Amino acid sequence: MRERIMMRGSVALAEGALMAGCHYYFGYPITPQNDIPEYFSQRLPQQGGIFIQAESEVASINMLLGAAAAGARAMSSSSGPGISLMQEGLSYMAGSELPGLVVNITRIGPGLGGIAPSQGDYWQATRGGGHGDYRLIVLAPNSVQEMYDLTIKAFELSDKYRNPAMILGDAILGQMKEPVRLSDPKIQHLDKPWALRGARGRGPQLIKSLYLKDGEMEKHNWHLQEKYRKLQDADTLVEAELEDAMDILVVSFGSCSRIVQSAVRLARGKGIRVGMIRPISLFPFPGKTIYEATQTVKKVLTVEMNTGQMWDDVRLSLSPGCQARLMARPGGGIPSPLEILEEIENFVKAGDHVAKSVC
Numbered sequence: 001m002r003e004r005i006m007m008r009g010s011v012a013l014a015e016g017a018l019m020a021g022c023h024y025y026f027g028y029p030i031t032p033q034n035d036i037p038e039y040f041s042q043r044l045p046q047q048g049g050i051f052i053q054a055e056s057e058v059a060s061i062n063m064l065l066g067a068a069a070a071g072a073r074a075m076s077s078s079s080g081p082g083i084s085l086m087q088e089g090l091s092y093m094a095g096s097e098l099p100g101l102v103v104n105i106t107r108i109g110p111g112l113g114g115i116a117p118s119q120g121d122y123w124q125a126t127r128g129g130g131h132g133d134y135r136l137i138v139l140a141p142n143s144v145q146e147m148y149d150l151t152i153k154a155f156e157l158s159d160k161y162r163n164p165a166m167i168l169g170d171a172i173l174g175q176m177k178e179p180v181r182l183s184d185p186k187i188q189h190l191d192k193p194w195a196l197r198g199a200r201g202r203g204p205q206l207i208k209s210l211y212l213k214d215g216e217m218e219k220h221n222w223h224l225q226e227k228y229r230k231l232q233d234a235d236t237l238v239e240a241e242l243e244d245a246m247d248i249l250v251v252s253f254g255s256c257s258r259i260v261q262s263a264v265r266l267a268r269g270k271g272i273r274v275g276m277i278r279p280i281s282l283f284p285f286p287g288k289t290i291y292e293a294t295q296t297v298k299k300v301l302t303v304e305m306n307t308g309q310m311w312d313d314v315r316l317s318l319s320p321g322c323q324a325r326l327m328a329r330p331g332g333g334i335p336s337p338l339e340i341l342e343e344i345e346n347f348v349k350a351g352d353h354v355a356k357s358v359c
Helices: 009-019 035-046 057-069 081-085 087-095 122-126 144-161 171-175 216-234 254-269 287-293 310-317 337-349
Strands: 005-008 024-027 050-053 074-078 100-106 137-139 164-170 177-180 238-241 248-251 274-279 281-283 299-304 323-328
Touching: 005 009, 005 144, 009 035, 009 100, 009 144, 009 164, 009 171, 009 177, 024 035, 024 057, 035 050, 035 171, 057 074, 057 081, 057 087, 057 100, 074 081, 081 087, 087 164, 087 216, 100 144, 100 171, 122 164, 122 281, 137 144, 144 164, 144 177, 144 216, 164 171, 164 254, 171 254, 238 287, 248 254, 248 287, 248 337, 254 274, 254 299, 254 337, 274 287, 287 310, 299 310, 299 337, 310 323, 323 337
Parallel strands: 024 050, 024 074, 074 100, 100 164, 137 164, 248 274, 248 299, 299 323
Antiparallel strands: 005 177, 137 281, 238 274
16 A cells, blocks of 8 residues: 655645546636646646647637547546636536536635635536536545545546536645545546547447437436436445434535534534534435434534535435524635534524524
């Protein structure tokens, strides 16, 4: 087993992509994700790959579409407004059933916003962002090690389901340094008989998202929905720390969940029986895990660095009679462990009524 080395999150992500067999990167600069293309510009040529700084994010996503159609493992990355510009291309990729990876190192918004960390892109990532009935595979790391591991996983799931995937990180995860073990996993490389590699010895193939015959597009949409159902059943990722007879359950994702973990330890030290659920796959969302946990615990606190976007999915997953409360910090606000501890204590002491708090 390899020794662990200190590494920035953005670098760990890039190394994970290389380990997964990514040979093509297309991107355009925007803070706070610029470490990723900068690193790829050096490392990809060393590995025999291709790095292209495109003229825009629109060009980047369409280059990714073309490489994916040819059967290559390829990726792009951006942040905030740049991800917004990619939405049309992502919709085309999903409609055409093309794999590929897009990384969003999120920044504050809406609009131009700023470069501070945020989780305000949850709705955009998990609801398809662009036009039409489609979904992305969305994975949310909470450590530098997971920036490496989940990048490999994202490529594998993207190929398995022929669907674009997204790593939803933020400026904290991109810049922080932690020990990372660059393992040598058994990388899954699936055959891609559908890829457009030249029709030598066979008839031509067609990859498209345009369906004009009566009922043809409806049939295609139901096919996509069935694929998402299989993804939900087989590849939902979640971390759960549950106890018997819990007083409260806390749900959080990404870098915010690291802060929540500290608050949970403090609460347990004060005798509060606290459980925690961390969705790792934001789509598919681990609603079943939350539902089963809330059969016994009846108070759920959701902590997010936004105005409460995952809270929608959490509330849809609760068992009947469960109380839900939100602790939200949008626009670059970062809650401290002590602030979360105070919210946990107040909610546990509160009466049996549904409560919502926004900090």
